Amino acid sequence: MMRPLFPTSLCGSARRAPLAGLALLAGLAFPGAGHAQDPAPKPAVRQVLPNAATATPTVPVAGSHGDSAYAAYQRGQYVTALKLSLARAGQNDPVAMTLIAELYNQGYGVPQDSAKARDWYEKAAALGNADAQFALGVMKLQGTGIAKDEVGAADLFVKSAQKGDPAAAYNLGLLYLQGRAVPREPQAAAQWFQKAADKDQPDALYALAIMYREGNGVPQDQARAAKLLDRAVILGHTVATVEYAIMTFNGIGVPKDEAKAAKLFRKAALAGNPIAQNRLARILSAGRGAPQDVIGAAAWHMAARQQGLKDDMLDQMIDKMTPADRAMAEAKLRLWQGRG
Numbered sequence: 001m002m003r004p005l006f007p008t009s010l011c012g013s014a015r016r017a018p019l020a021g022l023a024l025l026a027g028l029a030f031p032g033a034g035h036a037q038d039p040a041p042k043p044a045v046r047q048v049l050p051n052a053a054t055a056t057p058t059v060p061v062a063g064s065h066g067d068s069a070y071a072a073y074q075r076g077q078y079v080t081a082l083k084l085s086l087a088r089a090g091q092n093d094p095v096a097m098t099l100i101a102e103l104y105n106q107g108y109g110v111p112q113d114s115a116k117a118r119d120w121y122e123k124a125a126a127l128g129n130a131d132a133q134f135a136l137g138v139m140k141l142q143g144t145g146i147a148k149d150e151v152g153a154a155d156l157f158v159k160s161a162q163k164g165d166p167a168a169a170y171n172l173g174l175l176y177l178q179g180r181a182v183p184r185e186p187q188a189a190a191q192w193f194q195k196a197a198d199k200d201q202p203d204a205l206y207a208l209a210i211m212y213r214e215g216n217g218v219p220q221d222q223a224r225a226a227k228l229l230d231r232a233v234i235l236g237h238t239v240a241t242v243e244y245a246i247m248t249f250n251g252i253g254v255p256k257d258e259a260k261a262a263k264l265f266r267k268a269a270l271a272g273n274p275i276a277q278n279r280l281a282r283i284l285s286a287g288r289g290a291p292q293d294v295i296g297a298a299a300w301h302m303a304a305r306q307q308g309l310k311d312d313m314l315d316q317m318i319d320k321m322t323p324a325d326r327a328m329a330e331a332k333l334r335l336w337q338g339r340g
Contacts, residue, residue, distance in 0.1 A: 069099055078109025089120075097124035098132045105135070114145025125156065130163035137168065150181035161192065166201035169193070173207060177217075186217025197228065205232035206240040213243075213253075222253030230254075233264070241268040242276045249289065258289030269300060270336075277304035281314055294321065298329035303336065 069084035082103050088096035101120035104113045118139055124132030137156030140149040154175055160168035173192035176185050190211050196204030209228035212221045226247050232240035245264035247253050262283050268276030277300045283289050284297035298321060301314040318326060 067095065069096060073099060073103075073108075078103055082109055089123075092127065094124040094127035094129035094132065097121075097127070098129050098135075101132065101135065114139070118145045125159075128159075128163075130160045130165045130168070133157075133160040133163075134165050134168045137171070141171070150175070154181040161195065164199070166196040166199040166204065169196035169199075170201050170204040170207070173204065177207075186211065188217075190217040197231075200231070200235060202232050202235040202237040202240070205229070205235070206237050206243070209240065209243065213247075222247070224253075226253030238268050238271045238273050238276075241271075242273055242279070245276070245279070258283075260289075262289035269303070272307075274304040274307040274309040277301070277307075278309050278311055278314075281311070285314065285317055295325055295329045295332065298326065299332040299336070302329065302333050 069081050069088065072078075072081040072084060081099060085096040085099045085103075089100060097120050101117045101124065103109055104120065105117035106112065118136065121132045121136040121139070125136050133156045136146075137153040137160065138144075139146050140156065141153035142148070154172065157168040157172045157175070161172055169192045172182075173189045173196065174180075175182050176189035176192060178184065182188075190208060193204045193208040193211070197208050205228050208218075209225045209232065211217050212219075212228065213225035214220065226244065229240045229244035229247065233244050241264050245261045245268065248257050248264060249261035250256065262280065265276045265280040265283060269280045281297045281300035281304065284293040284300065286292065294317065297314070298318050301311060301318065304311070318329070321329070
């Protein structure tokens with residue numbers, strides 16, 4: 001799944017994140033990340049994979065369990081998967097239709113063809129397949145292979161979400177948060193995010209956490225926000241890791257723990273998040289939560305600066321370094337980036 005990007009109401013651009021008031025050496029209290037992703041809102045987009053465990057094929061399948069077409073797909077035998085699916089599609093099997101659509105959508109075993117993918121998704125969606133409804137909704141929302149239709153997309157997401165699709169529920173939350181195709185209703189957004197979060201959709205966990213942190217559409221509850229972020233961190237959500245690290249460092253919603261925060265910042269920094277790289281650089285420069293390491297701090301600052309995140313204080317720190325220490329920092333950065 002391509003991880004979605006949040007709207008400016010949740011976070012702005014890390015490349016232009018303001019650092020005013022971030023006096024690390026004078027208390028080291030970090031403001032909320034709030035700027036950990038680019039501002040352009042995008043829906044959750046995932047590769048649609050029919051679930052072999054729940055498929056109900058209308059023709060015999062290989063073996064005593066599972067879906068032979070889907071099994072061929074998993075093995076990379078796309079032409080075989082298409083042949084088996086086409087045979088079943090003729091018997092109105094929506095799972096087979098969805099798999100055909102996915103093959104055309106991804107260009108697996110056949111030339112990529114959004115129009116053919118749309119046609120097959122439409123057939124499967126009409127038969128109530130939640131995966132097809134979700135995929136067709138994304139196509140309508142983005143105007144890919146079909147006329148852009150946000151209202152139609154929202155209707156399809158509702159149908160898919162009502163069948164339990166967490167990505168569809170998350171997308172609905174975004175639409176309600178932004179007021180696109182539906183009225184702007186933060187409370188409704190929170191409800192849809194909650195449905196997706198209940199199924200461990202990482203972006204929904206993060207979005208709902210920010211709403212609880214800000215008291216937007218839900219009562220403000222820092223402990224609840226921290227708990228949701230913690231779960232998103234476990235699921236590998238980098239931006240949630242940054243937010244949770246900040247709350248942990250400051251003791252907001254969770255016990256204050258600078259050492260734990262430093263580890264969280266490092267995890268997100270290694271994943272390439274420039275906010276985390278900057279915060280870790282400041283932690284290492286001050287020796288708070290981790291041993292003081294000016295060379296490491298300089299290297300992380302250089303990494304963040306390469307992504308456009310400026311920090312005058314850390315620039316001054318580098319300016320005062322000896323040429324030898326600066327060369328060591330540059331070598332460490334190259335090593336992290338696989339260039340050393």
